[in-house]
Amino acid sequence: MMKPSHTFAALIIAWFSVLGSIQAVTLEVKEGNSTCIKAELSASFSITYNTSNSTTSVSVPLPNSTTVDTGSSSCGADGRSPWLVAVFGSGHALGLSFTTNGSLYSVANLTLQYNLSDSSFFPGANSSDVVTVVSSSVGIWAPINSTYRCFSPITFKVGEATVTFSDMKLEAYMPGNDLSPTESVCIADKAGTTAPPTTAGTTTVAPPPTPAGKPEQGTYSVNNTNGTVCLLAQMGLQLNVSYFSRSQNKTIQALVNLVPNVTNPSGSCNTTSATLTLTEANATMLSFSFTLNTTNNKYHLSTITLQANWSDMAGTFSVGNNSLDYMRSTLGRSYMCNAEQILEVGPTFSLNTFRLQVQPFQVTTNQFATAEECQMDQDQMLIPIVVGAALAGLVLIILIAYLIGRRRSHAGYQTI
Template sequence: LHGCSAVTYKLSKDNTTCLIVETTATASVSYTNSNRQKLVATWPLGEAAAISGQCESETKGQASLNLTFADYWVHMSFASSGGKASLAGIELFVTVQNGSRFLSPNSTGGLLLTASPKLPLSADTEHFACASELRLPFGQPGGSALVLSATKIQAFGVRNGSLSAKFATCALDARSSVPSDSTTAPSNTTAAPSDTTTAPSDTTAAPSNTTAAPSDTTAAPSDTTAAPSDSTTASTDTAAPTNGTSTAAPPTSAVPTTASPEPPLLNVTVFNSARVPCLRLQLRASLSILYRLKSGGNATVKVALPADTKASGDCGNSSQTVQLSFMQGWRSDLIFVKKASGYALQHLAADYRLSPALFPNAAEPNANRSAFGNGTYFSVASGTAYYSCRSAETLRLDNFVTMETRDLRAQAFRTDNSSAEFAGSMEQCLDDTPIDNVVPIVVGAALAGLVIIVLIAYLIGRRRHSAGSGYQSV
């Protein structure tokens, strides 16, 4: 690691750098080959990454960095509390397949590794510096891990597109006589006090939620209806859908608008190595993407997932993934995570390209972009039930991207070999839940009856009053 030069990843929004990670990083993933031998695949994180994420201005107290490479991606989430930053979580998603990286793996498919190191970094106004090796394990020490060295991180308080002059060193560096970065800092700069630093090691970074290696899988989309693949809708003056609170500035020029057809119904089945379906998914889906115009404004494009969408996936024990590939270089991933009881759609990812045909007048034509979403989009309480939502749903990712779904049905972690598309009981979304009209009808009928009774009593009382007055009309 120390022989390689550090790579700098900068996240920028509106041409302003808001997050900087400079490091020499290596990913290590343990796996079993076809001879049942335990091996570890190791590779360095390169420079050719599509960078996306969230700045602190979008989600107060939180920031994230997404690095998307050809067949894997890395996600880092940061948190700020009491003016001090920490590395809250890391995720690594890689496609396990036979090749130069994985030699005859026993199982193939997508593999998601997650950890929550909760690693203290520095004050928000400083950057974190650690020349020593930081090993952030996924699961047990010695197995899969993300290893960082010659690291500098600032997720909050970035000014003028560069790291702050003040920095806090990690405890491993502080033990040495001369911290590696002390010569580059101004003379009045000192390392942060010990309560703002940490001693990261195999035992201090607390990992969690490591997923098991997936089984051999195949997947095939089927029963789809025809629809044009390049149909889009471009509109101006649209607020950016985002997980944060900020919105993009309105555009300054008009963008032509075309009608978007109803997305076709996609049917996907993912099988395990025994050809038993572990995951079924049915939906109509489209991606709504806000992008910057050359004029400085914004426009939104809505792209429907076409009928010729290709599907693949994996049948892991802790997480199961569906990958939907369409057009040229576009991809959308849906990752289901197993819970103590039931399961949930927990992660979304989207890769797309700002092609001039789909994104007219884009400020960065043909640029590759990625978006990620983390959180519980929907959950199923029972492990044998399936989720259904005929109504329109909006699933938000970062980078001003949303996935809009309709006629959605999903069932993950299936173990039965039933021929039924979806087995077990159905759990509906709130918008599909039928409204019980019995109570309003009963209340309305009671009120109507009360009005009639009052009216009859009034007429009877008036008649008696007229009869007892002693006068008769002539």
């Protein structure tokens, strides 16, 4: 009988013979002779699955035999999102879809597909299903024409699995066939000591600004392809974020003001949706998406997303919500709220707005249309009216009481 140590060694040798050596792979998506997406990375997957007796987990490395699925991968023509789909083994795949706001690109979705009938990966699995899991909160992003770089391991939860990347260089929407020498470095590399030194072209991430009372009001706009303004906004913005602080070694809650003079707007508009993205110092990206209901000609703020890469964060912060119903107004009018609003986005993020006016559709002459005011502003206007009416009523009551008292006083005297 083979000794346990020999058995284990044999299993390891067999495992690597199936997967190939665990090395960084290079993956490219091309359109003709041009490269639009390129990735150099190592990856491993921790996957939990059911057997006949229990639940077990396996760790699956991305083999160096991994190839790009040219049929599923795309540079994003005809309005489609760019996709990098890598395939390996018997029916396994890793997919990254990308999006851009014109100044930044980011991984919109991370997809993992694994085939439970592959006994070399999933021995004893009680299912032969092909499972597909997706995560939309990845936090991989960088400025256009720069390379996202993260040599340190970064792990993402994807369904019942986790995906860990390391030794990673990645660029989408590439202007040339080679990765840009300008790099946007992940926070894990900045915090660690094992990462190679940063090149001269590397961008740095600024720490979050310190809030000082209410935020300054900024003016932001988005242009159509013909250069006309299609979205107009004026607002002061304050981020209320809970994150794990490296310096304090605990989760903290921070109020951070967005500073208009270092914040760049971008976005897009069409007939039924409009998006405004605000990017501050390549460290904070805040996006708003408005949706128009063409049946009743009402629009509302439907989506808010935040991605932050502050120096004190233990990792990239990413949160979003696409089922919101804020800032409801009528097509052809603007929405106004001077009072402070608290827009709840998720358990770890809410957005405070001050002196806000926004119009995402039918902007003419670069000016806001007639405003529909929020309920809080209406209530604040109603309070002085009610108080004034109450004071006027009190004065009237006192005057009437005085006149009645005076009349009775005269009635008590008789003429001599």
